[in-house]
Amino acid sequence: MDYLIDASGISMKVPLPGRESLQVVDQVDLRIEAGQSYSIVGRSGSGKTSLLSILGLLNADYSGSLLMSGVDVSSLTDRRLSVLRAKQIGFVFQSYSLIPHLTALDNVLLPCVHAGLRRREGLARARQALDEVGLGDRLSAKPAQLSGGEQQRVAIARAIVNHPQVVMADEPTGALDTDTGDSVIEILMERVPQNKIALIIVTHDADVAGLCSQHYFMQRGQLSKMGSLAHSDHVAPIANAEGS
Amino acid sequence: MNSIRAVFADLRVHPGRNTLTALSLFVGVLAVMAIIVTGDVVKEVFVAKVEQRGGRYQTFERQASVPMTVSHQDLASVLTDLPARDGASVGCLVHPETHVDIALGPQSHTGASQGTTTAMEVFFVCGDYREIYRLPLSQGYWLTPDATSPYEVVANNAAAGYLGGPGTTVWLYSSTTDTAFPATIVGIVNDGATGPRLFTNAMAWLVNTPQLFQADSVTLVWQQPGIEKKQVQRITTDWLVDNRLGADGEAFETDTVIENLDIISLVQWSFSAVAALSLIVAALGIINVGLASIKERSRELVIRRALGATKASLVRMIIGSSLVLSIIVASISAGFAWIALIVFRSQLPHDTPINPPAYPVSAAIIGASVSVATALLGSIIPGLRAAKLQPGKVLRD
Ligand SMILES: Nc1ncnc2c1ncn2[C@@H]1O[C@H](COP(=O)(O)OP(=O)(O)OP(=O)(O)O)[C@@H](O)[C@H]1O
Ligand SMILES: [Mg+2]
Numbered sequence: 001m002d003y004l005i006d007a008s009g010i011s012m013k014v015p016l017p018g019r020e021s022l023q024v025v026d027q028v029d030l031r032i033e034a035g036q037s038y039s040i041v042g043r044s045g046s047g048k049t050s051l052l053s054i055l056g057l058l059n060a061d062y063s064g065s066l067l068m069s070g071v072d073v074s075s076l077t078d079r080r081l082s083v084l085r086a087k088q089i090g091f092v093f094q095s096y097s098l099i100p101h102l103t104a105l106d107n108v109l110l111p112c113v114h115a116g117l118r119r120r121e122g123l124a125r126a127r128q129a130l131d132e133v134g135l136g137d138r139l140s141a142k143p144a145q146l147s148g149g150e151q152q153r154v155a156i157a158r159a160i161v162n163h164p165q166v167v168m169a170d171e172p173t174g175a176l177d178t179d180t181g182d183s184v185i186e187i188l189m190e191r192v193p194q195n196k197i198a199l200i201i202v203t204h205d206a207d208v209a210g211l212c213s214q215h216y217f218m219q220r221g222q223l224s225k226m227g228s229l230a231h232s233d234h235v236a237p238i239a240n241a242e243g244s
Numbered sequence: 245m246n247s248i249r250a251v252f253a254d255l256r257v258h259p260g261r262n263t264l265t266a267l268s269l270f271v272g273v274l275a276v277m278a279i280i281v282t283g284d285v286v287k288e289v290f291v292a293k294v295e296q297r298g299g300r301y302q303t304f305e306r307q308a309s310v311p312m313t314v315s316h317q318d319l320a321s322v323l324t325d326l327p328a329r330d331g332a333s334v335g336c337l338v339h340p341e342t343h344v345d346i347a348l349g350p351q352s353h354t355g356a357s358q359g360t361t362t363a364m365e366v367f368f369v370c371g372d373y374r375e376i377y378r379l380p381l382s383q384g385y386w387l388t389p390d391a392t393s394p395y396e397v398v399a400n401n402a403a404a405g406y407l408g409g410p411g412t413t414v415w416l417y418s419s420t421t422d423t424a425f426p427a428t429i430v431g432i433v434n435d436g437a438t439g440p441r442l443f444t445n446a447m448a449w450l451v452n453t454p455q456l457f458q459a460d461s462v463t464l465v466w467q468q469p470g471i472e473k474k475q476v477q478r479i480t481t482d483w484l485v486d487n488r489l490g491a492d493g494e495a496f497e498t499d500t501v502i503e504n505l506d507i508i509s510l511v512q513w514s515f516s517a518v519a520a521l522s523l524i525v526a527a528l529g530i531i532n533v534g535l536a537s538i539k540e541r542s543r544e545l546v547i548r549r550a551l552g553a554t555k556a557s558l559v560r561m562i563i564g565s566s567l568v569l570s571i572i573v574a575s576i577s578a579g580f581a582w583i584a585l586i587v588f589r590s591q592l593p594h595d596t597p598i599n600p601p602a603y604p605v606s607a608a609i610i611g612a613s614v615s616v617a618t619a620l621l622g623s624i625i626p627g628l629r630a631a632k633l634q635p636g637k638v639l640r641d
Contacts, residue, residue, distance in 0.1 A: 079554050082554040094639065111551045
C-alpha cells in the first residue's frame with residue numbers, strides 16, 4: 001500500500017545574506033499513514049514549520065523525494081499541486097491566516113471554491129465544518145470580531161472542510177489557554193479514527209503530543225522518531241520552559 | 245461560474261477605492277466624448293454660419309445681365325428651366341433695376357416714406373435657392389414654387405420682428421410704381437443675417453406683376469460638391485447663351501469654409517489631445533493604485549494560494565475584476581453620453597441651421613477601449629505579481 005506521504009532524504013537550505021546558507025531541514029525521512037496521528041516537537045527554530053511547509057506542498061525549494069499516495073509531487077504542475085492543496089491537505093497555520101475582509105463562513109468556503117466545488121455544496125460543507133468546531137452561530141462574523149480561540153477554530157474548520165486525507169496543524173494551541181486548547185485538539189483528534197485521516201501536529205505541549213500515536217523530535221533540521229514520550233527527555237524541558 | 249463570483253466578490257473588497265477608480269475613468273471617458281461633441285458642434289455652427297451666407301460647399305455664383313430684349317415672360321420661362329445636372333442644386337436670384345421696398349399698408353412710395361417702412365432687402369429667388377443656403381424654417385412654410393401661386397413672402401427673423409409672423413400682409417413697391425402690391429408672409433426662416441430680409445418667388449412677380457420692377461440681372465447659383473470652376477463656367481455659359489442672357493461674366497466660388505476647416509480640425513485635434521492626456525492621467529492613477537493594492541493584498545493572495553488557488557485563478561480574479569469594472573464604467577459612460585446628447589438635441593432651437601450632433605461613436609469606442617486598456621494595464625502587472633507569490637510565504641509574516 002502507498003503511504004499518504006512518503007518523504008525520504010528531504011533537505012532544505014535557506015540562503016543567508018553574507019553568510020553560509022542555513023540547513024533548515026536536513027535529510028528527513030517520514031512516512032505518513034491514514035488513521036495515525038503524529039506529533040513533532042522541537043525547539044524554536046529547529047525547522048518544524050519548514051518541514052511542514054514542504055510536506056504540505058507550500059514550498060518547493062527542497063531536495064529529496066516526496067511522494068503523495070505514490071505520486072512524485074516534483075513532477076506535478078502548479079494546477080495539480082493546487083488541487084492537492086485544496087482537496088487532500090488541510091493546513092492549520094501557526095498564525096491563523098484568516099482573510100480579514102471575509103466572514104467566517106467565506107473563509108471556510110475558500111478551499112471549496114478553489115477545489116472547484118459547486119457553491120451550494122461548498123456552503124453546506126462550510127456550515128457543517130463551522131458547526132463541528134462549535135461556531136455554527138458565528139457564520140457571518142469577521143475574524144476581527146472573533147476571539148483568538150474562535151479564530152483558531154475557524155482555521156481548523158477551514159482545514160477540514162474538504163475532508164482532506166492529511167491535516168497538518170502547526171502549533172494549533174500555541175496561543176490558547178489550556179481548556180480552549182484541549183477542545184481544539186479534540187476536534188482534530190476525533191477525526192483520526194472517524195474519518196481515517198492522518199494528523200500531523202507540531203506542538204510545544206507535551207500533553208498534546210501525548211495524544212498522538214507516533215512521536216517525532218526535531219533538532220537542527222533533523223527528524224528523529226521517539227519510541228515513547230514518557231521516556232523521552234526531549235519534551236519535558238521544553239514543555240516546562242513553556243509553562244514557566 | 246466560480247470565477248465570475250470571485251470577480252464580483254473581489255470588487256466588493258474595496259468598494260470605496262473601486263468607486264473612485266470607476267469615477268475617474270467615467271470622468272475621463274466622458275471628457276473625451278464631450279470634447280469631441282463640442283468640437284463637432286462648434287465646427288457645425290461655424291460651417292452653418294458660413295453656408296447660410298455663401299451656400300453649401302461648393303457653391304459658385306455667376307452674374308448675368310438681362311438684356312432689354314428679354315421680356316419678363318421670357319425670363320420667367322427661362323428661369324423655370326434652369327440647367328440641371330445630377331448632384332447639382334441650381335438656384336437663382338433676380339435683381340431689380342430699382343430698389344423694391346416694403347410697407348405695412350397699401351401706400352405708394354411717397355406715402356411709404358413716413359416711417360412705416362424699413363429698409364429691407366427683398367430677394368427674388370427661384371430654383372433650389374433654399375437648398376443651397378441653409379435656411380431652416382421656424383414657422384410656416386417656404387415659397388410655393390408654382391408661378392401662379394398667390395404672392396408669398398418668407399421673412400427672416402429680423403424682418404418678422406418688424407412685420408409680424410405668418411399671415412401678415414405686406415406691400416411691395418418701388419420707385420417705378422405708384423401702387424404697392426400685397427403679399428402674405430407664409431413663413432419665417434433663420435438665415436443668419438441680422439438685417440431684415442424677405443424672400444419671395446421671382447417667377448410670381450415676373451409673370452403676374454411685371455410693373456413692380458425691371459429685371460436688371462440674374463445671379464445663377466450652382467452648388468455641387470467637387471465640381472471645378474471651369475466646368476461651372478462652361479455649363480452656365482452654354483445655358484446663358486442659349487437663353488439670350490449676358491454671358492460675359494465669370495463664375496466664382498463663394499467664400500467657402502474649406503480653408504478654415506483645417507484650423508478647426510487642428511483645434512479639435514488639440515482638444516482631443518488634452519482629453520486623451522486627462523484619460524492617460526486617470527489611467528496612470530489607476531495603474532498606480534493597482535500596483536499598490538497588490539502589496540497590500542499579497543497576504544490574502546498568499547493565503548488563497550496556500551488553500552489551493554492556482555496561479556491562473558488569482559490572475560483571473562485580479563484582471564477579471566478590473567476588467568469587469570472598466571466594462572461597467574464604459575457602458576455607463578456611453579449610456580450617460582447618449583442621454584446627455586438627447587437632452588442637448590432637445591435644447592437646440594428648432595430653427596437652428598446646424599445639423600444636430602450625432603452620437604460620438606468613435607469617441608465612445610476610443611473611451612471604452614482606453615478604459616478597458618487601462619484596466620488591463622492596471623491589473624496585468626499586479627496579476628503577474630500575484631502569480632509569483634509563493635504559497636509558503638503564508639507561514640512567515
Ligand atoms: N525563508 C526563510 N528565510 C530565512 N530564514 C528562514 C526561512 N525559512 C526558515 N528560516 C529559518 O529556518 C529556521 C527554522 O525555521 P522554522 O520556522 O521552520 O522553525 P520552527 O521550528 O517552526 O520554529 P518555531 O517553533 O519558533 O515556530 C529558523 O531559524 C528560520 O529563521
Ligand atoms: Mg514554527
